């Protein structure tokens with residue numbers, strides 16, 4: 001994709017780190033940006049910073065491990081902006097412990113966000129992106145470990 005101006009980007013895990021940088025980069029290209037994150041306060045700060053650059057933003061507090069919350073994110077995005085052109089599945093967590101010290105609960109949490117979160121986001125957004133027939137890209141940065 002070459003001309004991103006006016007197009008729509010959705011970034012999960014947008015309140016910090018790589019996601020925040022992706023959101024900034026999209027805004028710098030003149031895109032409208034949907035920022036999604038489970039950390040509501042950090043998300044509001046990130047969204048404010050990007051809106052101050054003149055970019056149109058939508059901030060949605062969402063836990064990507066919840067299929068229902070991700071579907072709502074897709075609905076709110078469609079209501080506000082219509083098409084999505086760049087979809088960044090970036091929200092992710094790491095249990096931070098050694099493999100043999102990770103409990104089943106640690107794995108449920110990690111896989112719930114990193115794996116199922118990605119599944120929910122892809123399922124909620126990609127069919128609509130394809131049916132619109134507009135050029136688009138999906139980028140997955142979350143890892144399963």
Ligand SMILES: NC(=O)c1ccc[n+]([C@@H]2O[C@H](COP(=O)([O-])OP(=O)(O)OC[C@H]3O[C@@H](n4cnc5c(N)ncnc54)[C@H](O)[C@@H]3O)[C@@H](O)[C@H]2O)c1
Nearest residue numbers: 013015016017018037038039063064090091092141142143
């Ligand atoms: N930093 C690296 O070296 C590296 C390497 C490979 C892959 N990754 C992946 O890239 C992604 C971003 O990494 P980062 O270093 O910027 O991490 P980060 O911790 O700085 O940012 C992750 C963001 O995801 C959000 N998040 C966590 N759980 C969530 C949930 N359930 N729903 C919605 N948002 C949630 C966090 O609040 C945070 O804002 C992660 O998925 C990570 O696994 C990072």
